[in-house]
Amino acid sequence: MKITRQQVENVAVLARLELSAAETETFTGQMDAILAYVDKLNELDTTGIVPTSHAVPMENAFRADEVRPSIGVENALANAPGRMEEFFRVPKVIE
Amino acid sequence: MELFDLTIHELHDRLKKKEVSAVEATRAMLARIEATDGRVNAFITVTPEEALAAAAEADQRIARGEMDILTGIPVALKDIFLTRGVRTTCASKILANFIPPYDATSWLRLKERGAVLVGKLNQDEFAMGSSSESSAFGPTRNPWNLECIPGGSSGGSAAAIAARQATATLGTDTGGSIRQPAAHCGCVGLKPTYGRVSRYGVIAYASSLDQVGPVTRDVRDAAIMLGAVAGHDPLDSTSVDRPVPDYTKSLTNDVKGLKIGLPSEYFIEGLDPDVQQAMDRAIETYRGLGAEFVDISLPHTDYAVACYYLIATAEASSNLARYDGVRFGHRVSDPTGLMDMYCRSRAEGFGSEVKRRIMLGTYALSSGYYDAYYLKAQKVRTLIMGDFLKAFETVDVILTPVTPTPAFRIGEKVGDPLQMYLSDIFTIPTNLAGTCGISVPAGLSRDGRPIGLQLVGRPFGEEEIIRAAHAFEQATTWHQQKAPL
Numbered sequence: 001m002k003i004t005r006q007q008v009e010n011v012a013v014l015a016r017l018e019l020s021a022a023e024t025e026t027f028t029g030q031m032d033a034i035l036a037y038v039d040k041l042n043e044l045d046t047t048g049i050v051p052t053s054h055a056v057p058m059e060n061a062f063r064a065d066e067v068r069p070s071i072g073v074e075n076a077l078a079n080a081p082g083r084m085e086e087f088f089r090v091p092k093v094i095e
Numbered sequence: 096m097e098l099f100d101l102t103i104h105e106l107h108d109r110l111k112k113k114e115v116s117a118v119e120a121t122r123a124m125l126a127r128i129e130a131t132d133g134r135v136n137a138f139i140t141v142t143p144e145e146a147l148a149a150a151a152e153a154d155q156r157i158a159r160g161e162m163d164i165l166t167g168i169p170v171a172l173k174d175i176f177l178t179r180g181v182r183t184t185c186a187s188k189i190l191a192n193f194i195p196p197y198d199a200t201s202w203l204r205l206k207e208r209g210a211v212l213v214g215k216l217n218q219d220e221f222a223m224g225s226s227s228e229s230s231a232f233g234p235t236r237n238p239w240n241l242e243c244i245p246g247g248s249s250g251g252s253a254a255a256i257a258a259r260q261a262t263a264t265l266g267t268d269t270g271g272s273i274r275q276p277a278a279h280c281g282c283v284g285l286k287p288t289y290g291r292v293s294r295y296g297v298i299a300y301a302s303s304l305d306q307v308g309p310v311t312r313d314v315r316d317a318a319i320m321l322g323a324v325a326g327h328d329p330l331d332s333t334s335v336d337r338p339v340p341d342y343t344k345s346l347t348n349d350v351k352g353l354k355i356g357l358p359s360e361y362f363i364e365g366l367d368p369d370v371q372q373a374m375d376r377a378i379e380t381y382r383g384l385g386a387e388f389v390d391i392s393l394p395h396t397d398y399a400v401a402c403y404y405l406i407a408t409a410e411a412s413s414n415l416a417r418y419d420g421v422r423f424g425h426r427v428s429d430p431t432g433l434m435d436m437y438c439r440s441r442a443e444g445f446g447s448e449v450k451r452r453i454m455l456g457t458y459a460l461s462s463g464y465y466d467a468y469y470l471k472a473q474k475v476r477t478l479i480m481g482d483f484l485k486a487f488e489t490v491d492v493i494l495t496p497v498t499p500t501p502a503f504r505i506g507e508k509v510g511d512p513l514q515m516y517l518s519d520i521f522t523i524p525t526n527l528a529g530t531c532g533i534s535v536p537a538g539l540s541r542d543g544r545p546i547g548l549q550l551v552g553r554p555f556g557e558e559e560i561i562r563a564a565h566a567f568e569q570a571t572t573w574h575q576q577k578a579p580l
Contacts, residue, residue, distance in 0.1 A: 069195045
């Protein structure tokens with residue numbers, strides 16, 4: 001086994017996903033098969049190979065620090081599932 | 096020829112000569128969508144009112160003599176492009192009611208030229224899939240065979256072209272999501288080099304791989320669309336600041352002396368015989384046009400799918416963290432606390448393929464596994480890029496099939512994610528290498544399913560693949576075939 005049910009449950013917490021018992025079961029089997037497949041990467045010796053994070057080599061991209069119009073508070077809040085005055089409203093964070 | 100059958104350049108000529116108005120062309124397209132989309136399901140949202148208003152504006156522009164090649168052309172966009180004021184769902188329940196406050200740069204560039212948006216197209220949820228079956232709005236069907244998938248994730252973008260429901264469309268390609276559906280639906284699909292087109296306002300899946308490109312009826316239209324959307328955008332720091340050539344100048348119909356590489360790793364046992372035959376025929380066609388073939392090797396091809404499914408899922412797990420029910424998107428109705436709100440909003444909003452990829456990516460990035468999976472994959476990515484750079488020392492373009500088989504049946508691979516992932520085996524390496532590729536119609540299987548030919552070019556070698564694709568297209572009649580719909 002590449003991954004256990006317990007590990008899948010832990011990953012679900014990290015990913016902020018509530019999984020049903022059936023989903024956990026299915027994902028454990030499927031992730032196990034996928035992880036066994038990706039293990040083939042270990043056939044390759046990658047000692048001394050520089051990892052690629054982006055295909056196009058790029059330094060920091062700077063632009064002028066200029067004040068420009070933004071989308072504004074009303075637009076930013078237009079899709080909010082909950083709002084109060086000019087804020088996003090969420091359940092109580094601190095008990 | 097009906098108005099909805101025309102290419103961009105054909106419709107442009109008629110609009111210019113005032114033989115037809117933009118409003119008439121848009122009405123014809125909307126009627127065609129109405130008549131066919133019950134069977135195809137290429138659209139998530141159709142926008143008739145906005146389209147007719149934009150078409151009327153285009154007609155005024157034409158009357159004033161301020162016409163661009165795209166003025167009055169009915170286009171449709173994959174529902175991953177933000178469209179100000181028009182619902183954008185990414186085919187997910189979590190964004191089912193999302194109305195973007197701004198436009199994607201690529202769409203803005205089309206709109207400024209007077210293109211008319213007729214609607215938003217179906218896709219795999221969050222662009223994660225190869226069949227467009229994971230959409231929360233139901234699967235799209237292949238106009239050539241309604242029992243088959245149209246490919247994915249830009250399945251709606253290709254199906255709408257094949258069903259003649261839009262003159263041109265935009266899709267996105269992270270592991271083949273433009274080229275593979277274009278091949279399955281008998282259209283032209285172009286994935287530009289990473290950085291060639293702005294990703295601003297395109298809902299992110301895997302940010303180091305995602306790229307915007309056109310799906311069209313012919314290569315000329317792909318060149319027109321690419322020219323319209325390409326170029327640096329200060330709002331996307333990964334878009335590259337280099338001049339955009341006039342891609343239509345590459346439509347020279349001349350491939351004499353062009354060196355085409357044939358990678359042995361792509362012509363494998365298990366390739367569908369009809370696909371193999373189409374490739375053999377294509378090679379003969381190019382020989383007849385004076386191109387030269389060189390046998391090459393891309394030795395790390397076999398590792399690309401494994402590499403991709405670690406990098407793409409890792410990036411996806413990070414990108415999709417934003418869907419937390421706070422600022423936009425679905426929120427569970429009765430949260431007991433913040434953590435409960437996150438976990439259940441995401442559980443209710445995401446479909447199973449999206450959850451699977453978030454889980455895989457979170458695992459690959461988690462403490463203790465990062466080096467073994469994510470970092471290892473990034474190193475293998477370097478080797479895959481190296482394969483291409485070495486090959487391009489001796490050849491100008493690389494010819495391969497787009498897919499190992501023609502379109503499979505709806506439901507055939509849903510239960511087996513790994514088999515689904517392997518259907519992208521010939522398109523994924525291009526994304527990892529960051530280079531460009533185009534899919535061109537190259538035949539039909541014995542039972543009438545389209546087959547696509549892929550030409551892969553150097554980084555920023557779009558002119559060469561357009562030239563090569565156009566010469567092939569002009570020497571064959573596959574692009575003139577129409578889906579029986």
